[in-house]
Amino acid sequence: MSESDVTRDGIRGARPDRDALVGRGMENGERRRRKSGKGRKGDQSMVPRAEFTSYYGRPVLNPPTWSARDVAGYLFLGGLAGAGSVLAAGAELTGRPVMARALKVSSVAALAGSTAALIHDLGRPERFANMLRVFKPTSPMSVGSWLLMVYGPMAGAAAASDLAGRLPRAGRAATVGAGLLGPAVASYTAVLAANTAIPAWHEGYREMPFVFIGSAATAASGMALLVSPVTENAPARGVAVLGTALETAAVKAMERRVGVVAETYREGRAGRLMRAAEALSAAGALGGAVLGRRSRTAAALSGAALVAASVCTRFGVFHAGIRSAEDPKYTVLPQRERLDARRERLDARQDRPQDG
Template sequence: MSGADVPVGGSRTGRGRGGRGRGERAMVPPTEFASYYGRPVLKKPVWRALDIAGYLFLGGLAGGSSVLAAGAAASGRHGLARPLRVGAFTAISLSLAALVHDLGRPARFLNMLRVMKPTSPMSMGSWLLTGYAPLAGAAAASTVTGRLPRVGAAAGAAAALLGPAVASYTAVLISDTAVPTWHDGHREMPFVFCGSAATAAAGLGLLVSPAGQNAPARRAAAFGAVLELGATELMRRRMGLSAEPLRTGRAGQLMRASRILTCAGTAGALVAGRRARGVAAAAGAALLAGSAALRFGVFQAGVSSAEDPKYTVLPQRERLAGRAEAGAPTCGTKPPR
């Protein structure tokens, strides 16, 4: 038997001292996933949770609200469109403020506009926000003052076209990192964020609009809940080990709270939201809270996965083993001839 055949944690012969069989003795201590000097394998994100998780949530709320406002305005439900347009501009303004606060100086945001790099989510996102925010502001100003209605309608329609990108680009932004939970969820994360943006916008519409005009918000709540919950579950099943931080610790609590609030808010909106103003408002508040809990949960899960080396080391070993079984070359080896 060669050394390669010795099981980890066991002796070569399976016998104790004197040659008598006493079972296998532990020869190798349990694996501890640590790096040199006790430092983690990855440097965890240094972003402030309140700033960046809030930035993720508020951007989704703004983008979703612009889309829902455009649909409400097109169907003549101005009691729903007006507060949504104001809410979209307020949310994107707060989102930008949170981003600039995390950056430390406004000049750092302006520096990102010096170039346009299509391969950089941060660069494209900065330009996207720069184009979207004035449109959302013009639409909100027109609907509040009643002036220049055609300009306001055009600005609202343009903001709605950019809305899905505003709602989902932050998913691309965090997935384009080495943070295991964020990176491994890159396929489904944009759909999760779009669904969350739809439920947030629906929640705002249910909270502030008359009960007789909230039909688009109720439909958006159902659509967003199905997309968000379905994409989140698919993402967790596909990710494997790196999905564990989404189920455990503080992030797991936030994700469970998000599911409960989203389901409760959607049920309340569909069952009694059309008839009872109080139920509609309560459902809207639950949907907003559920969307915020999801963004904060995803943020916290990413930080937790970067802090624990096993979420980096074990998936790498699994990928290398899979390539070896498939006969594909791995790093440091020459391809077979």
């Protein structure tokens, strides 16, 4: 029971560290009162804004235990595989055999690595098999698992037919089929991430698919520049520019929209990785467009920069998510902002004059 008392001379017997803290919600309430004219001009909060903390400094969410190598590697390799199949199909249909073969092989290798990283993160291989026992359209993980099971054999058949030189018609059909599924393979992981409670991923659910598609296109075009002769790399140079532009624009739009959560993409390890990704992708796309058409060495260096940029993006997104889960303010403040926005809409609706 509190023993403090209010007297004419002030508060008697006040216990230290028991002052009320004014958070963002009360500040926004004060701002609403000023806008509606209900607050007096010059009114100010008597208590300075306090730094947000949770109960006992504990995280609101359970800290993720995922490994960066497994999860970020799974995100990167899946994007490389899916976008690589799209480029391989285009190269196959436009008479670029060296590029088509190299991308088919790289897509199969990336798919194998992505699946291995996922299984390793799950802990036991049978857990992946258990996800195939049912098909649940409302679960991104279930849809993604079945998507990989359909895409994998097509990508493998396309690469095997090309390497062996057998069954060319069946191989071309498998190449086209893998190319049609490629965009879904490259982007479903964005839906999977945004469907979690991790604030940096969940808050960016609108832009995250575009970030992942752009990053996947950057990786696949970089791989194509690495392995293709100059006479065949024109499509890869164009895709590198488009992928870089899409990824950069989507990241900037996401950072503007998500509010305070954008700090996790700009600061710390994630911030360094995202800035490195932006610089590497710009350098790779520019080098490929200007020098890649004439110099095999320049094309290869540009391709390596583009692949490295995609790796930095996926690891940057991963570390931003981990940081946002560890700091409670990135969970609570966006919720408060949504509640405040809802109250403002209700206040505006109530203050609107009624007809009749």
